[in-house]
Amino acid sequence: MILTFFNVSLAALMFKGLLTPYLAEGITLVLSGTVVLVLVTAMMSSLPSAISVVQEVPVGILAFLATDIVHTMHGYGGNQLYATVLGAIMVSTCFTAVLFWLLGRFRLGQLVRFMPYPVIGGFLSGTGWLLLTGAIQVMSGTPLGLVLLEPLALARWLPGLLFGLLLLVTLRRSTHFLTMPALILGSIPVFYVLLALLGATPSTALATGWLLGPLPIGRLWEPAALFAIKDTEWPILFAHYGPSLAAIPLISALALLLNASALEISLARDADLDQELRAGGISNLLAMLVGSPAGFIAITETALGQRLGAHRPWLGYVIAAFSAMTLLFGTAFLSYIPRMVVGGLLCFLGFAFLAEWLYDAWFRLSRIDNMLIWLITTAIGIVGFLAGVAIGTLVAVILFVVHYSRVDAVRHFYSRTDYPSYVSRPQVHEQLLCDHGEQIAIAELQGYLFFGTAHRLFNQLRARLGDRGIATIRFIILDFRLVTGIDSSVTLSFQRLRRHLTETDTQLILTHLSNPLQRIWERDAGAPVDAAQVPVFGTLDHGLAWCEEQLLLSLGAQNLTTGSLSFLDMIRQALSLSGKADAHTSLAPLLANLHRVSVAPGQTIIRAGEALDGVFYVEEGEVVAQMITSDGHYITLRRMQKGAIFGEISFYTEQGASAEVVAYQPSTLYQLSRRAITELEHTSPTIALAVHRLIAGDLSRKLVQSTHALSVLKG
Numbered sequence: 001m002i003l004t005f006f007n008v009s010l011a012a013l014m015f016k017g018l019l020t021p022y023l024a025e026g027i028t029l030v031l032s033g034t035v036v037l038v039l040v041t042a043m044m045s046s047l048p049s050a051i052s053v054v055q056e057v058p059v060g061i062l063a064f065l066a067t068d069i070v071h072t073m074h075g076y077g078g079n080q081l082y083a084t085v086l087g088a089i090m091v092s093t094c095f096t097a098v099l100f101w102l103l104g105r106f107r108l109g110q111l112v113r114f115m116p117y118p119v120i121g122g123f124l125s126g127t128g129w130l131l132l133t134g135a136i137q138v139m140s141g142t143p144l145g146l147v148l149l150e151p152l153a154l155a156r157w158l159p160g161l162l163f164g165l166l167l168l169v170t171l172r173r174s175t176h177f178l179t180m181p182a183l184i185l186g187s188i189p190v191f192y193v194l195l196a197l198l199g200a201t202p203s204t205a206l207a208t209g210w211l212l213g214p215l216p217i218g219r220l221w222e223p224a225a226l227f228a229i230k231d232t233e234w235p236i237l238f239a240h241y242g243p244s245l246a247a248i249p250l251i252s253a254l255a256l257l258l259n260a261s262a263l264e265i266s267l268a269r270d271a272d273l274d275q276e277l278r279a280g281g282i283s284n285l286l287a288m289l290v291g292s293p294a295g296f297i298a299i300t301e302t303a304l305g306q307r308l309g310a311h312r313p314w315l316g317y318v319i320a321a322f323s324a325m326t327l328l329f330g331t332a333f334l335s336y337i338p339r340m341v342v343g344g345l346l347c348f349l350g351f352a353f354l355a356e357w358l359y360d361a362w363f364r365l366s367r368i369d370n371m372l373i374w375l376i377t378t379a380i381g382i383v384g385f386l387a388g389v390a391i392g393t394l395v396a397v398i399l400f401v402v403h404y405s406r407v408d409a410v411r412h413f414y415s416r417t418d419y420p421s422y423v424s425r426p427q428v429h430e431q432l433l434c435d436h437g438e439q440i441a442i443a444e445l446q447g448y449l450f451f452g453t454a455h456r457l458f459n460q461l462r463a464r465l466g467d468r469g470i471a472t473i474r475f476i477i478l479d480f481r482l483v484t485g486i487d488s489s490v491t492l493s494f495q496r497l498r499r500h501l502t503e504t505d506t507q508l509i510l511t512h513l514s515n516p517l518q519r520i521w522e523r524d525a526g527a528p529v530d531a532a533q534v535p536v537f538g539t540l541d542h543g544l545a546w547c548e549e550q551l552l553l554s555l556g557a558q559n560l561t562t563g564s565l566s567f568l569d570m571i572r573q574a575l576s577l578s579g580k581a582d583a584h585t586s587l588a589p590l591l592a593n594l595h596r597v598s599v600a601p602g603q604t605i606i607r608a609g610e611a612l613d614g615v616f617y618v619e620e621g622e623v624v625a626q627m628i629t630s631d632g633h634y635i636t637l638r639r640m641q642k643g644a645i646f647g648e649i650s651f652y653t654e655q656g657a658s659a660e661v662v663a664y665q666p667s668t669l670y671q672l673s674r675r676a677i678t679e680l681e682h683t684s685p686t687i688a689l690a691v692h693r694l695i696a697g698d699l700s701r702k703l704v705q706s707t708h709a710l711s712v713l714k715g
Helices: 002-014 017-044 056-072 078-105 109-114 117-140 151-173 179-197 202-207 223-231 234-267 273-289 299-307 314-329 332-336 339-363 367-383 385-405 427-439 451-468 488-503 515-524 540-554 567-578 588-593 648-653 674-683 685-714
Strands: 052-054 295-297 410-415 440-449 475-486 507-511 594-599 604-606 615-620 623-628 634-640 660-663 667-672
Touching: 002 017, 002 052, 002 056, 002 117, 002 314, 002 339, 017 052, 017 056, 017 078, 017 273, 017 295, 017 314, 052 273, 056 078, 056 117, 056 234, 078 109, 078 223, 078 234, 078 273, 109 273, 117 151, 117 234, 117 339, 117 367, 117 385, 151 179, 151 339, 179 202, 179 339, 202 332, 234 273, 234 295, 234 299, 234 385, 273 295, 339 367, 367 385, 385 451, 410 427, 410 451, 427 440, 427 540, 440 451, 440 540, 451 488, 475 488, 475 515, 475 540, 488 507, 507 540, 567 588, 567 615, 567 685, 588 594, 588 674, 588 685, 648 685, 674 685
Parallel strands: 440 475, 475 507
Antiparallel strands: 052 295, 410 440, 594 667, 604 660, 615 667, 623 634, 623 660
């Protein structure tokens, strides 16, 4: 019954003024759509108790369009006015059905959530304003203006406005599900009591426009009414109102997702948003065939049904059956519903939107967001809905650009000293890189680089290079792993950066530069990316390893490997540090258990997942640890040169190898098996202790490096 009151109110909102004679047809359209929407949603929704109805959001916009259509088509006959409004309703519902279905079919429901929240609030607040002003016109029977302040007009709309305020205030204080029905149904006898006290009769009130009627007697459903679209003035409709009709589906999609999200919380149940969109697409397509405005899941009706114990679709079937009976058999009481009650319901809906987005939002959103909501609402009220939406969207885009341009394009800035590459080098090389690592600077970029961030990026890099001493930096790596795109407007800043680095004899290296970004760089930065000018590497580790090699070459480190310690030298050093042996201690027990392995390039040393029998030490050459991805590509995890130890973690944890190890160059390895280490622990505990000491020291250095790098990245 209450839903019927709402349907009548929505119909009255659209068919007012010169369209009032077609109110019965309007009620038919809304009730027919309710039957279709409720039935399809009951069968397809992911929420068993979900109820879809014709919604006030699209109806509020359609009511505004209907008023404008009547104004534009001044001088046309009533049938043409009705037909054109009916055409607008059907076109908007068709567009809504198509958009809903496409979003659900391709699982794009989440994309709608990228609409800025204050813009959505502004749309809905503006819809509330349209509902409120439309309600006043429904009750007064006159357009907005000073005429509303005349005593007779004021007596028609002011009580309804106060009734809407009463509904709003009461329902914000009381959550009992019978509160609204009691207020609505109780207002009707109160009206007739006041009518009797004033000495008027229902017939007089009907004749003077205080009641909703007169309406046709008998059934409301007349299929022939839809044939009126043959008189629709399609050129006028699409020439003047195409953009507005296209805006209805977008706003309806936003409102549907907002309602579904709210119901997830209210019902403590997850909803499949894409399924709701598909259901909304099919239901609106069928609703379009009966001339109904668009509709979707309703929060109030669904939550009320849940509180009444409707955990299955049966409540939807009951609502559909009641609406269908009203259509088929008609009901005399519709003509005797007071206009101020209908208008009061519309005022309540308008006040609810305005209170939520202009008052409640003030305490939970930022001041800028609230000002945007107020701006959109004011623009809709002054220049119309479509212009208000355009103004609000434009301002939101400008604010986004301003805010995004303030985001630091450099996520991290550090040196090789803070973050070593994935190459394990001889100890003498590692020491050199630690001493001179500040000569390699790394800048991890992030986000979308455009005119608002490119100039700021250049200034940031120049400032940070200056802080570290540009004279000491020989390599700077720009890592693009977190960059989503580059706008062509960054040309000037990149050219300035290259010129600045050339003047200071600093080599620029690019990493993680995808093919599209590389093409943009070559086009906009004015230089191809190649080893001679701007080397490009697939990952940061590859680029950093190249810089390390160039730095070592410049330091003459290629001649230092001959003097580096062998495995046996490392054991002697560990024995010396323990204080329990000297340099003349015999290593014969160790040599007896040490297995020397020679491997060729590409030869597999360890397979991922296999149990390891001991640890390995790289005596000469280079090996790599790698893993295969799901698409069959290999990822290099670590390159290990002379002095590197591997297999120690699996040895101590007694778990399978986490990666595959293969020879990168002809290499010589020493393997110390688990059995050999156990035997040394019994026969030569001093040597066994030195072995464990060597392994523990290597693990500790790796842990310290990893911890330091992590602290830098998190800082």
